[in-house]
Amino acid sequence: NAGVTQTPKFQVLKTGQSMTLQCAQDMNHNSMYWYRQDPGMGLRLIYYSASEGTTDKGEVPNGYNVSRLNKREFSLRLESAAPSQTSVYFCASTPIREGGQPQHFGDGTRLSIL
């Protein structure tokens, strides 16, 4: 059982390039999330999808777009990458939003923008 799978694990981009980070979960979870982790700041929510067909902004959505392709997959797109988007990106999922269920995380994608 793979859990939450993120691809790629590492990526280097030039400023202005576009990139899509992929996330897939095989746990039949309804809700999915994208976070970024920067030194000294913990994880911050970029976008989330409470259920298939819905997406909402989190704390730091500027410069990003998301697509909930189906129940399993939730992608994060950088249309025009900027050095400020250099970070480690985590995807997470949870069975349902209700009840304070813990989120299950992927292994992260380290993204560097030059």
Place this chain on the structure above:
Amino acid sequence: AQTVTQSQPEMSVQEAETVTLSCTYDTSENNYYLFWYKQPPSRQMILVIRQEAYKQQNATENRFSVNFQKAAKSFSLKISDSQLGDTAMYFCAFMTPNDYKLSFGAGTTVTVRA
């Protein structure tokens, strides 16, 4: 986003000894959920423990236990009989039942010395 504060950036503990990590949060909600996540050098985010605010009993998971003080808005994590594998960054996180978003603290790096 709710404010979660971890005031100890780094802590060091001798193997087999006990270490306590502090976490405070700011909220006007009465019902919410609290979590501690562990992030070892492998970068995985691993759930350590979960606490429901309406439960007065402190959660425990093997060598990990919490001291939940609702009135003081404090949620500390105690690691007993520390092991080398406990070396990691630990994040405190807060979730409200109205939007089920996680707010993370900045993290505490714990180093267990042999």
